Amino acid sequence: MAYIVTENCQGCMFTDCVAVCPVDCFHGNPTQDKMIYIDPEACIDCGACVPECPVEAIFADSDVPEGQKQYTAINAERCKSGELENITAKRDPLGTAEDKKKKLGF
Ligand code: SF4
Numbered sequence: 001m002a003y004i005v006t007e008n009c010q011g012c013m014f015t016d017c018v019a020v021c022p023v024d025c026f027h028g029n030p031t032q033d034k035m036i037y038i039d040p041e042a043c044i045d046c047g048a049c050v051p052e053c054p055v056e057a058i059f060a061d062s063d064v065p066e067g068q069k070q071y072t073a074i075n076a077e078r079c080k081s082g083e084l085e086n087i088t089a090k091r092d093p094l095g096t097a098e099d100k101k102k103k104l105g106f
């Protein structure tokens, strides 16, 4: 099992999640992907990142909502691609983050 970053992260990247991960699972390339991903091979399933996300983008892989199941493979593939950097500290969100958050109703 692993935790998965899903659609709500797209265009947001608040990165509150990153600061609590005990094993530095998060990877991203902000200019390219506009979201970040969890490396399923590194994730220890602690769940600490879930309540940190202001837009509820993170789910256990068994709980990923219908219509977003593709993100399980996307997280794994993007982390394996070698195109992402390991993100281990909170960063400024994308310029679109607050608008996206409002649109999602958070
Ligand atoms: S806190 Fe949520 S929206 Fe922000 S980067 Fe993490 S998963 Fe994405």
Ligand code: SF4
Residues within 6 Å of the ligand: 003, 020, 021, 022, 023, 024, 025, 026, 038, 042, 043, 044, 045, 046, 047, 048, 049, 050
């Ligand atoms: S569940 Fe734990 S180990 Fe996995 S990404 Fe979240 S904080 Fe990191």
